Structure formats: structure tokens, C-alpha cells
Amino acid sequence: MIDVILKKGKEKAVQHRHPWVFSGAIEKVKGKPENGEIVKLLNAKGEFMAYGFYNDQSRVALRLLEWDEAVAVDEAWWRAKVGVAVAARSYILEDGFTDTCRLIFSESDYLPGLIVDKYADHLSLQILTSGMENIKPVIIDELQKLLKPASIFDKSDASSREHEGMQPSFGILAGAQPPELVEVVENGIKYGINIAEGQKSGFYCDQRDNRRVFAGYVKDKAVLDCFCYTGGFTLNAFKQGAKTVTSVDSSALAIETLKSNLTLNGFDEREHRAIQSDVNKQLRKFKEDGEMFDVIVLDPPKYAPSRSALDRAARAYKDLNRPAMLILNPGGLLATYSCSGAMDMTTFKQILAWAALDAGKQVQFIHQFCQPGDHPVSATFPEGEYLKGLLCRVL
Template sequence: MIDVILKKGKEKAVLQRHPWVFSGAIEHVKGKPANGEIIRLVDAKKSFLAYGFYNAQSRVAVRLLEWDEDTTINDDWFRNKVRMAVASRSAILNDGQTDTCRLIFSESDYLPGLITDKYADHLAVQVLTTGMQNAMPIIIDELTQLLKPKSIFDKSDAASRAHEGLDTINALLYGTPPPALVLVKENGITYGINIAEGQKSGFYCDQRDNRHILARHTKGKKVLDCFCYTGGFTLNCLSNQAASVTSVDSSALAIETLQENIRLNNFGEANHSAIKSDVNVQLRKFKEDNEKFDIIVLDPPKYAPSRSALDRASRAYKDLNRLGMQLLNSGGLLATFSCSGAMDMETFKQVLAWAALDAGKQVQFIYQFTQPEDHPVRASFPEGEYLKGLLCRVW
């Protein structure tokens, strides 16, 4: 096994079990490991630190797997990690209300670069690292033995794969092609999910708990769901007898799927309207029309993919939330989110304080949203905590 030698003094994060080693921390590589090959990481004194995947093309040159020198990284090692991850989701999948969740959450489940989502009898995977790409035959075999899925679909279409020297993939790996709409259940609500053409792996199950929490406030209320995608918040609000829900998204496919989801749940269209539009443009139109709402949901895409983008993203979040606050009736609720890992909760609160000042509003933070238990945050990998949100009362 090839040794990768760290520079003197660069071992602290490794000893604390952080799974990333950046290329700038490496002093020397003995030999020429292939991208994705498992290497032995040692400190400047050549003492063992950990085993991990190596990739010379990536800024994260080593993704660590195992800190016990006597443990062999083999097929059984990968199979065991898959079994651990699946077993830890049993409470979610056995409650009778939900048959969709994230089964494997990359570094947070000790399998760096692998995301696996369960949609009823179908699985969707995203592979973001070369090392995990090499291990996929073992992973797929273990998943099929454990879960007997009808299909496993590879949604590895993220642009970040290029940093690992990987092409994008959107293809069937196992079984028969999933139907155009896979029917799943979350919180007792039915959704049709388009795995092949939908965003990410097809659905945003990271908002499962937050959708349920917000819906408790919506009975008899006029709700605006922005960046609604296929209707996660919309359907929960309608299920809890919201007076009306207006859903806005720029994707025609998302709006079409949302409308089908409303039909699947027999909610009817009388108290729902869907608008295909850029959210920022539509919010300004609502303001021009003097439209007001009791509850507004703002769940935008990732504005800050890295810390270098944080200043620009903060301005975008501030402007979006300012517009939302101006459309609320006095005492109304704003459920606002950021899925940018680079933005922590304190920064997000500050951005909302600036938005409130610009909007001429007073704001109370009454609840903090986060990601659910199938998106665990590993103690040694705080970067796994990316989803944050606030329920705000706006006066």
C-alpha cells in the first residue's frame, strides 16, 4: 500500500477524525497511486494515521476511511458500513407513514462521496468520489441483498464530479427502469417522484420533519410556498387545511409534478394555485399587486457553494427575505431556509436581521429548523450540517 506523507504539524485534523486531507497538507507521495486507490496516510515521522482514498486531481486529495491500522479495507468493510447506515434508518421506515428517506449520507455515514436515497421500492444513488466509484459493485450488491429493490438508478450528474476526474452519469444500474412517477409516502402524504429527470436524486427528503412542523401552523391560513419544487411544503399545508396555497417554481416539470401530486392526494385545486416563474420576479409582482399572505415559505437553492461565495450569497438571501417579509400580514410567519453549508446559523440570523431592517419590520425567531435524522452530522465532520432554517414571526 502506497504511503502518503503529511507535512509536519498537519496531522491534527486527522487525529481528530476529520475525513478530509487537502492537497496542500501533503509533503510527499511515495509512488504513483491511481485516482481512487486506497493509500496509507502517515505523519512526518512516518507513523500511521489512517487509510483513505487518494485523488491527485482533487483539492481534497485524501478522503479518510479508517483510523485502525489493523483493520483491512476490503469488501466486507464496505458491506458493513452499508448495513450500519441502512439499519440506522429503521425507525423512519417502520413508522407506517414514510417509505422514503436518505439511506446513506456520504462522509456522515463513513462512506465519503456516496449518497443513496430510498423511494419506496426504488433506490437512487449519487457517487461523487473516484474511490467510491471503484467500490460501487460491492455497494450495489449489498444494497440489492439487503433491500431487494426493483431498481437502482445512478443520478451522478453533479458538476463536482469533474474535480475528481469523473464524467456525469444518469443511468440504470440495476433492475428495471423506474416508472416516470414512483409513488412514495412521506408523513402519510403521497408523492410522485421522477427519479430520472428530477432535481438531485429526485426529491428533497431532508425537509421531511420541517414540512410537518410548519403544517401545524397553516390551518385556515393563506400560504405562499416559494421554490416549491414538487410540493413538499404545499402538500403538507393543504393536508392541514390551509385556506389557500400558492406555489411558485421556475421549473415546468416541478409544477407539473406538483399538480399531479395534488391529484394523487385528492386535495383538489379549489384552494391551490401554481405559478411557473422566477421567485424573485414573482415576489416583486405580488408586492406591486398589494398581495398579502399569512405564511410564506422560502426554500431557495444553494446560494453559497463555498465560503468565497458567502458575501454574494448573503446579499441574495437578504434581498429574498426582505421581499418575503414585505408580503406578510402583521404577525404572519416566514419559514426561511438555507441549504448552503458555508452559511452557519448565526450568519443566517444576522442576514435576516438586516432584511428585517430594510423591510421596516420587527422579527421574532420562534423555531430553528434543521436536517432530519437520516441526514446525521458526524461529530468529527461538522461540514455535514448544511440545512438550516428559521420560523420567524414578522410584525
């Protein structure tokens, strides 16, 4: 096993079991490891620190796996880690009201670069690191043994693969081709999931708990669901008695899937309107038309992929939330979210305060949203905490 030497003074994060070592913290590599190869990390004195994946094309040159020198990172090690992660989600799937969730959440499950989502009897897999790509056959085999899925579909088309020197990977890994729409149940609501063509791994199960909590506030209300995708918030709103729901998304596929999900749940006769449009543009149009709502959901894509983009993202969040506040009836509720890991909750609250000031409104924060238990946050990897949201009363 090739040795990688850490620069003097760079030991603290490794000792605290943070899984990333950046290229600038490395003093020397004794040899020429292949990208994705497991190497041994030593401190400047030559003492063992950890085993990890190496990649010289990535800013994160090492993704650490094991801090005990006596423990072999072998096939049994990988299978055990997968088994622990899968077993930890069993409580979500036991009640029969949900058969979809995230089974493996990358570094937060101590499997850097591996994401696995369960959609009924089908699995969607993303591999984002070269090291995990090397282990893929073992991962697939263990998932088959544990879950006996009808299929395992590869959705490893994320841009982060480029940073690891890898091409996108897409298609069937095991089993049969999944149907165009896989029917799943979340919170007792049915969804048709397009694994092959849907965004990310196919569905945003990280909002499962938040959708349920949000829906408790919508009975007899006029609801606007922005960035609605395939209707998570829309369907939960109708289930809990919303008077009307307007759903907005720029994706034609998302809108069509949303409509089929309404029919699937018997909500197609409800007072619903679907609008394919840019959300910011549509919010301005609602204002111009004098249209008002009682409850608004804003669940945008990631605006801040890194800390360097935070200032630009802050402006984007402000420019999104301000016009939404202007079309809320007095005392109306705004459920607004950020999935940017670089955006902390304190900053997000400040942005909303600025948006309210510009809109001439007052805002009360009445509930904080976060990611659910199948998206855990490791104590040694705070970067895994990315989803945050606020339920605001706008006066």
C-alpha cells in the same frame, strides 16, 4: 499500498478523525497511485495515521476511511458500513407513514462520496468520488442483498465529479427501469417522484420533519410556497387545513408534478394556484399588485457552495427575504431556509435582521429548523450540517 506523507504540523485534523486531507497538507507521495486508490497516510515521522482514497485532481487529495492500521479496508469492511447505515434508518420506515428517506449520507455515514436515497421500492444512487466509483459493484451488490429493490438508478451527474476527474454517470445500475413517476409516501402524503429527471436524486427528503412542523401553523391561513418544487410544503399545508396555497417555482416540470401530486392526494379541488416564475421577480409582482399572505415559505437552492461565496450569498438571502416580509400580513409567519453548508445559523439570523431592518419590520425567531435523522452530522465532520431554517414572526 502506497505511502502518502503528511507535512509536519498537519496532523491535528487527522488525529481528530476529520475525513478530509487537502493537497496542500501533503509533503510527499511515495509512488504514483491511481485516482481512487486506497493509500496509507503517514505523519512526518513515518508513523501510521489512516487509510484513505487518493485523488491528485481534487483539492481534497485524501478522503480518510479507517484510522486503525490493523483493520483491513476490504470488501467485508464496505459491506458492514453499508449495512450499519441502512439499519440506522429503519425507525423512519417502520410506521407506514413514510417509505422514502436517505439511506446513506456520504462522509456523515463514513462512506465518502456515496449518497443513496430510497423511494418506495426503488433506490437512487449518487457516487461523487473516484474511490467510491471503484467500490460501486460491491455497494450495488450489498444494497440488493439488504433491500431487494425493484431498481437502482444512477444519478451521479453532480458537478463535484468533475473535481475528481470523472464524467457524469446516469442510468439503470440494477433492476428494471423505474416508472416515470414512482409513488412514495412521506408523513402520510403521497408523491410522484421522477427519479430520472427530478432534481438532485429525485426528491428533497431532508425537509421531511420541517414540512410537518411548519404545517402545524397554517390552519385557515393564506400560504405562499416559494421554490415549491413538487409540492412538499404545499401538500403538508393543505393536509393541515390551509385556506389557500400559492405555489411558485421556475421549473415547468416541477409545477406539473406538483399538480399531479395534488390530484394524487385529493387536494386538486382546494384553493390552489401554481405559478411558473422566477421567485424574486414574482415576490416583487405580488408587492406591486398589493397581494398579501399569512404564511410564506422560502426554500431556495444553495446560494453559498463554498465559504468564498458567502458574502455574495448573504446579499442574495437578504434580497430574497426582504420582499417576502413586505407581503406578509402583520404578525404573519416566514419559514425561511438555507441549504448552504457555509452559512451558519448565527450569520443567517443576522441576514434576516438586516432584511427586516431594510423592510421596516420587526422579526421574532420562534422556531429553528434543521435536517432530519437520516441526514446525520458526524461529530468529526461538521461540514455535514448544511440545512438550517427559521420560523419568523414578522411584525
